Amino acid sequence: MxxxxxxxxxxxxxxxxxxxxxxxxxxxxxxxxxxxxxxxxxAGIAPRRVTAIAPAVGRSARPITMIDTTSTPRRTSGIAEFDRVLGGGVVPGAAILLSGEPGVGKSTLLLEVAAQSARAGRRVLYASGEESAAQVRLRAERTGALHDELFLANETDLATILGHVDEVEPDLLIVDSVQTVSSSLSDGLAGHPSQVREVAATLIRVAKERALPIVFVGHVTKDGSIAGPRILEHLVDVVCHFEGDRQTSLRFLRTLKNRFGPTDEVGCFDMTGAGIEEVPDPSRLFLGSGRPVAGTCITIALEGRRALPVEVQALTVPASGPNPRRVVSGVDSPRVAMIIALLEKRAHVDVSKDDVYVSTVGGVRLVEPGADLAIAIAIATAKSERAVRHDVAAIGELSLSGEIRPVTQAAQRRHEASRLGYKTVIDERTSSIGSALQLVKATAMAPAAEGDIPEF
Ligand SMILES: Nc1ncnc2c1ncn2[C@@H]1O[C@H](COP(=O)(O)OP(=O)(O)OP(=O)(O)O)[C@@H](O)[C@H]1O
Ligand SMILES: [Mg+2]
Missing domain, CATH: 2.20.28 (Rubrerythrin, domain 2)
Structure with missing residues (x-):
């Protein structure tokens, strides 16, 4: 039987x-x-069978020149720095993935985007799988993001989120985070690669059908890459990374992929207790007091396509032990070691018996070789205890022979330097590190710092 x-x-x-x-x-x-x-x-329903695929024409293919794009103008998110990173605004139907370290401020940023969109008369659905609606509301109260057109759903089931989309009919959907949502169509727990793939693919299909822009929050792994299947980055139109040092309130939003614009734009934000604020002109963020102090030098660095003045500071003190210390913050340690060797060999600046400390102002990271010259001048003037004039900036990479090499986007950097009032820019036109230091020495002044030190 x-x-x-x-x-x-x-x-x-x-x-x-x-x-x-x-x-x-x-x-x-x-x-x-x-x-x-x-x-x-x-039980009476016959199981579905997979049949051979027969050619079928739904919407016919059209010449590219006939495709209408007028229905998809970009919309501003209400946050200029966010728009800038996206390439000029939010494209309807775009799928945007926002990744970042835990606690960097992803939810805070997106709540602000949601509030600004709601204020502009666009309805927003914020689906939070990580925090309760009350938690999100508390944040909104703190950051001033309360608005009647901003709808919250504390939901982790994909079908239910789609139900909310049907009901609310939003103009922007935010899913925080894609790793917390699960679909009954896929096996495994939420966050499992097959789940993330299924959830993202379904939401992106809905985004395209409804011309509804969607922003997903994506978790990152320990090494900083986006958690979940690699296919997630292929599925979405834009991948943004939100980053910043925990010790400072400064945050950068960068694009790693953008189907609608360039990927080298950077948005600047300030995280405060009252939420996230745009920093449209970060020019003065990475500068010190502006008083002449021995051992400081300004360089013009590139953050994405932005040229930014950054102050490099150095300190040299006689070493207390047999092995002098080299301590750096915000700059590359091997690069500083190379510059110290160069200074000794090519410019007769000997710090071999000194502890050398090098850091940047404002927690910014200077990883490009274009900062070499400013680092060298900062160390040399720290040793000579003479201050570089306040209207001098230095831009250039140093070769091992001591030559100053040109940097990328030199014209843009020089333009930014002159806009900010730096009258003298030392760069590859001053051929070597030796002649650059001669130039600095000719105009350097005694630092004003000594007289300011209070007596204890
Ligand atoms: N009451 C508060 N006052 C000031 N700042 C706060 C307050 N609560 C949170 N913050 C700041 O907001 C940050 C958390 O922001 P947010 O929750 O947006 O980050 P997240 O990137 O979404 O984190 P997660 O990955 O955990 O979701 C905290 O690190 C803290 O700096
Ligand atoms: Mg969050």
């Missing part, structure tokens, strides 16, 4: 025959509501 096989998928859609292990309110296949019932109740 044949025994009855246990049903593999106990729930079945009465409309299309789709099966699922878990009961859901909406069919994952035909998207009908309330049609999923226990399998025994729908």
């Amino acid at each position: 044949a025994t009855k096989r246990p049903t593999a998928s106990p729930y079945r859609c009465t409309e299309c025959g789709w099966t699922t292990l878990k009961w859901v309110g909406r069919c994952g296949e035909c998207q009908q509501w309330g049609t999923v019932v226990e399998s025994t109740e729908s």
